[in-house]
Amino acid sequence: MQIMSHDIAERGVGSIYQKDLEKAIENGQLSLMFQPKVRLADGRSEGFEVLTRWTHPERGQISPDVFVRIAEETELIHPFTRWVMRSAFSQLQTWCRNGFRTSLSINVSVRNLAVPGFVSEVRGILDEFEINPELIELEITEGALIQDSSTVLKRLLLLQDLGVRLSIDDFGAGYASLAYLKMLPVNVLKIDRSFITALSSNRADQRIVAWTIRLAHDFGMRVVAEGVETKEVADLLRAMGCDMAQGYFFGHPMRADDVHSWSAAHALSQARGAPPAWFSWLGSLLRKNHSVR
C-alpha cells in the first residue's frame, strides 16, 4: 500500500509514525474526546465534536496535528475515519439507550469523499449502531472542498440523502469562492479559530466574522464559531447573530465518561442562569482529574 506523500517523507515525521499509526488504529491506542458546542442565544448544548487522541506506547501523547496529518496524507485516512465513526456511533448508541440523546460531529477528510464506497460505508455504520442520521454531522475542511469539486459535490449530495448534516470546517482558512459555497449542500459553516481568538480586539476580524455570519445566513446555513476562549468573544459573537460556539470558554474536549455529567451540570446552570464561566471551572477540574490536554 502506498502511503506517504513527499511532504511527509521530507519532514521525516511519517517514517517515524506511519507504521505506528497503522498499529494504533488496530490495537486500540486511539481514544475519543468530545468537545461541546453551545447555542449562543440561550446557552443550550448543541452536541459535541468528536476529536481523537493517540497515546503511543513509548512516546506518550502524540499531537493530533501530527497524526491526523499523517492519516490525511496517506491511505491510513480510510481505516482511521472508519475507526472514528464506528467508535463514535457505538458511544452514541450507548448514550441513546441510556436515555441521553445528543448529536455528534465527525471530521471527515476529502480523501474519504474521493472513495466511491464511502457513502455506503457511512450508511452501513449508521445501520449497524442504529443511529438516527439526524444526530450526525460530518465536518469537511474548506480547503479540501475545493480540490475536486465535481466528485466532492456528488458525494456530498449522496450523504445529504442519507439524512446526515454537513458542515464546512475551518472556514476562512482556505480559499473557497462564494459561488462554489452556494452550490454545496451544506447546513453549517464553522468559522476558523484564527478569526475568533482575538476577536474582541481585532477590528478587521470583527468585520470578516460579521460579514461571514451574514453570508452564511443568506445561504441558509447556521454558523459555529470555533476557538471561543473568553466571555467577551462569546458576547460579541452573540451580538453579531452567530448561532453556536465551541471553545475552551464553554468546554474543553472531554472523555465520554465526563460528557453526561458536563451536560447535566450545563443544563442545571443554564436553568439557574449561571454564567458559562462556571463550566470553564468544571472543565479545568475534569482536566486535572484526567490529565487531558
Ligand SMILES: [Ca+2]
Ligand atoms: Ca472540525
